[in-house]
Amino acid sequence: MTTGSFGSFPVVRPRRLRGTPAMRRLVAQTRLDPAQLVLPLFVRDDIVEPQPLQSMPGVVQHTFDSVKAAVTEAAELGLGGVMLFGVPADSAKDGFGTAATDPDGVLNAATRVVAAEVGDALVVQTDLCLDEFTDHGHCGVLAADGSVDNDATLERYRDMALEQARAGSQLLGLSGMMDGQVAAVRAALDSDGFDDVAVLAYSAKYASAFYGPFREAVGSTLRGDRKTYQLDPANRREGLREAVLDVEEGADIVMVKPALSYLDLVADVAATVPVPVWAYQVSGEYAMIEAAAAHGWIDRERAILESITSIRRAGADAVLTYWAVEVARGLKGAA
Numbered sequence: 134m135t136t137g138s139f140g141s142f143p144v145v146r147p148r149r150l151r152g153t154p155a156m157r158r159l160v161a162q163t164r165l166d167p168a169q170l171v172l173p174l175f176v177r178d179d180i181v182e183p184q185p186l187q188s189m190p191g192v193v194q195h196t197f198d199s200v201k202a203a204v205t206e207a208a209e210l211g212l213g214g215v216m217l218f219g220v221p222a223d224s225a226k227d228g229f230g231t232a233a234t235d236p237d238g239v240l241n242a243a244t245r246v247v248a249a250e251v252g253d254a255l256v257v258q259t260d261l262c263l264d265e266f267t268d269h270g271h272c273g274v275l276a277a278d279g280s281v282d283n284d285a286t287l288e289r290y291r292d293m294a295l296e297q298a299r300a301g302s303q304l305l306g307l308s309g310m311m312d313g314q315v316a317a318v319r320a321a322l323d324s325d326g327f328d329d330v331a332v333l334a335y336s337a338k339y340a341s342a343f344y345g346p347f348r349e350a351v352g353s354t355l356r357g358d359r360k361t362y363q364l365d366p367a368n369r370r371e372g373l374r375e376a377v378l379d380v381e382e383g384a385d386i387v388m389v390k391p392a393l394s395y396l397d398l399v400a401d402v403a404a405t406v407p408v409p410v411w412a413y414q415v416s417g418e419y420a421m422i423e424a425a426a427a428h429g430w431i432d433r434e435r436a437i438l439e440s441i442t443s444i445r446r447a448g449a450d451a452v453l454t455y456w457a458v459e460v461a462r463g464l465k466g467a468a
């Protein structure tokens with residue numbers, strides 16, 4: 134008689150391992166640890182009070198003072214790191230993203246402040262991309278015909294990398310999706326004595342609708358779309374190709390982004406590359422859960438923990454999430 138067949142009693146009973154909280158805790162295959170969470174932070178230099186973001190309830194644009202408090206708390210909670218995004222004033226934006234390579238530009242200045250505040254207590258990371266700094270909102274500089282010029286952009290990324298390293302960033306988050314960006318940045322860093330600064334490649338970064346609220350967070354109004362450089366959501370193999378290429382070019386860590394809609398990529402990349410794999414639970418993923426919870430349509434805390442656990446289960450070693458502090462607090466309370 135086959136196990137579990139109709140009219141018989143099952144011999145194999147998987148429910149035994151689900152019977153009590155203690156048993157479930159013992160057999161849980163995936164756990165969350167604050168050290169594997171990275172908190173993205175937005176910083177401005179033209180405000181005196183933190184500014185709440187309408188499309189991301191609970192997330193703010195920080196002042197230099199409030200970001201100091203935020204990173205101190207993040208370090209106390211044992212987070213793995215913070216990822217800094219600069220939000221320049223509109224008047225500081227131009228076609229080349231000049232403020233990105235100004236040592237006193239908002240991101241570089243904020244990085245200095247944060248690095249001085251937390252030292253080695255967590256890993257200080259910076260977004261290396263031009264979209265926050267350009268008036269057209271693209272991740273690179275434009276050619277005469279209006280297209281994003283890959284190789285001219287690499288020159289800008291090299292200079293950005295050096296300024297971010299000088300400011301004290303320990304891990305550069307290359308999120309621009311230009312071909313050859315990892316090799317270009319690695320070479321620039323090494324030739325300037327920054328061989329200890331690591332590169333996080335946003336390898337499989339898709340042209341996603343889930344970045345919507347981020348535009349408000351960084352005050353960016355994009356002209357057109359990013360489909361000529363970010364990946365088509367239809368493509369799985371291409372995401373893996375990008376990750377493999379980035380590892381060949383010297384990436385220390387590779388990332389898949391967004392997270393929840395791309396768990397197949399997280400699993401593919403984790404099974405293939407010999408470096409850590411991270412995933413970014415992006416602004417739209419945050420906003421969806423917050424909005425549904427605000428309506429009482431979903432259990433907020435369970436949905437947050439389930440989503441992050443799923444990302445880890447798929448193979449992500451660490452997760453960038455706007456809920457990092459809240460989750461870490463919860464884990465600390467539970468321990």
Ligand code: PBG
Pocket residue numbers: 260262263264265308309343344345346347359414415416417
């Ligand atoms: C590029 C960048 C973006 C995000 C992180 N880095 C925007 C984009 O590529 O369109 C999105 C993050 C989020 O939505 O939470 N600088």
